[in-house]
Amino acid sequence: MQYELRTQVIEPRRKTFTNLTERYGDRPATRYEEGSVDVQATANFHYRPLWDPTHEIYDPEYSALRLTDPYSFVDPRQFYYAPYVTSRAHLHEAFASTLAYLENRDLVERLPQGWKDLVAQAVIPLRHYESGGQLIGAYGCRFGYGTTITQCLSYASFDRVGNAQLLSRLGISLDGGSDGILVSAKQAWMADADLQPLRKYVELLLVESDWAAQHVGLDLADQLIYGLLYTHLDETALLGGAGAYSLVAQHLSGWFTDNRRWVDALYAAWGRDPEHGAANKAELSALVARLLPGALEGALGVARIADRCLDAGAVAFVETRARALAAAFAPEES
């Protein structure tokens, strides 16, 4: 038997806000759609920025990559604030239990020396790389056009602080609760010859004026670095008795996979745009041709450290991955 609860039935006057029924027809909208689509102002701005009178407050011309309708891009994860923070609360909780597990069993301490060196010399310094990613996301959040895009960039920026804090916690743990490794990792970030190409690459990205160039440039470096440290080396770790490394790496590779979903969807939206698609593809090819060499040089530095610590085929992996990226973004034959 079922309960027969009587409730007052009132026919709603409308299913959602007008902008959404105009776009999607007369159907109920999701909370993602209501909180994201058409939220940014697009018209009748009152003043121009004192610090940039050549642009409107929100202006598609802040980037060479354009969408005819900015909302032709939607986040495949459907992240508005609430599901975003819920998802990241789980990520950080899971990482904390991994770290507690490793600490309780002294597993970080028992990592083979080569892996300890890898973590201290190549992985922990990248908390500063993440911190650079924080600034790139914040820049995109301000200057991107359309809430569905800027919202992703905003969360990505916050994620970078989160990732930097995961790496920092690992560093503190590896040093028995102190910051010795963080301090030496920062010195390495500032001075180690193998890390300078990456630091230089990030610093130069920060002063690119086009937010999309910054974003694409970061993604190129991410694809090489995350691919190396958290996928390629993860497999090596499992074969080489460094299970603890794999337990940590899963959280970062999991984040990277999640982040890729919207990054790839944005590439796709740029490419299929009815008006700007061809120009976007050409612009992306040119951007990748210009930025990939720097990203590759940066990632190769990290790979050289990895190979010194482990001889894990890191340099070869990065080179292969970079060739694949170059091919994926190569100009289309006309």
Place this chain on the structure above:
Amino acid sequence: MAAPRKLSMKQRYAALTRDLDWDLSYVDEDTAYPYTSFEGIKIHDWSKWEDPFRLTIDAYMKYQAEKDKRLYAVLDSFAQGQGHLQLTDPSYLNAMKLFLQGVTPLEYQAHRNFAYLARFLNGPGPRFAALCQSQDELRHAQTEIHTLSNYNKYYQGFHSWNHQHDRVWYLSVPKSYFDDAVTAGPFEFLIAIGFSFEYLLTNLLFVPFMSGASFNGDLPTMTFGFSAQSDESRHMTLGLEAIKFMLEQDPDNVPIVQAWIDKWFWRGYRLLALVSQMLDYMLPRKVMSWKEAFELYFEEQMLGGLFPDLAYYGITPPRHVEHAIAEKEVLSHQVYWTLYQFSFAAGFTTTVPSEDAQKWLAEQYPQTFEKLYKPLWDKASAVVDNGGRYFYQGLPQLCQVCQVPMLFTEPGDPTTICQRHTEFEGERYDFCSDGCQWIFEREPEKYVQAWLPVHQIYQGNCGGPTVPDVLAWYKLQPGDNGEIAGNVEQTAWEAWHATSSAEEQAPAPVAGN
């Protein structure tokens, strides 16, 4: 070798946040942070910024996820149980329509511009604080949309909030206010929004809406208000830290900051004109009068509490504050009387205040209501009794700065409209007050750019030459605007309640198996 010393909580926090930053060496600092010098603010040591709160990302995510889980549970159950039927009266929702059309887009703008600060302030401490606030402001924009989304399904006036914010005449008041702030430099924005909006005036802006909700059966908005409170207290401490940091860094900063306080107090105060009428006229069940709110939240707490503290730095109460104090007796009445006459072109409805409401207004405003404003309502009532409704024919002149119609009166003379004007590059510009004129004259190049709705209508940029053209361009639907009495919302409300009381009298259905 000695065992490594474990980090203290404070050191650990620094290691997880500002220590992530590094000194750039492949690009110079001025190229990477190009916007922190043109305003004249001198910062000698960014590390002196005291983090106003210490939250690591894991803690932030955990708290916020828990808060949102509770909030959305309330929204869902309210929607499922037709909670909107428990409102005091559907006309209460006029306050919430104004909120969604006028305030929610500002939260969103704050989200975007705190991201600008999160990129361009030179110090990692304030950058991270700004990034957190950017996230919070997005939360507020979205939770407000979701909170009010259920009302949109049954009531008018909510359906095109974002479209209207960029177009409708009275919404250019909040829009131009925030556009002004985000087009300023990063330090002015910190004073405009971080300090003036989030600290100085926040209790006059948010508390009236949230208290109004709780007095009028709007459980979702009240829950939203409570849920936003812990975020807001972080924003308030950020605003206070920002002003102290600037004042402590260099004595040359003091006069610059003072001028910004002067400007943004008046700018914000004029925006609050909309809140004053909401408190005194829109709420069916009153919370407190505008005058009382202004005395408590501004005169007592800010002039009496905050400014004596800021005097230590050489900061004085804002310029023109005496005009705001003098205006507290007349402000809300003048504004609502204007909205009453122009609500045919608004996304909310108005009516002659009921007898009880007028009695309450007379008690709250013994000096002014019966003498100056009751006669106006008597006249309006007489028109209604004869089967009419008084709407103003024509378009109002707007103040070039605050964009409120020129409805305010001379300080100390509530029967003479205050009009000021300034010539700039051969053109005449009009202002509602000394405050707005002073703001214009500091930065005329900025304010001549204003997108003034009335000018735009006359120039043919708003859908066409007739009133119906403009209203269609606003996407107003029948029942969104005009008079409350006889409105589709009122008739629907009465029908819903007639049904529910009929059901209550019928034998209750047996629930269960």
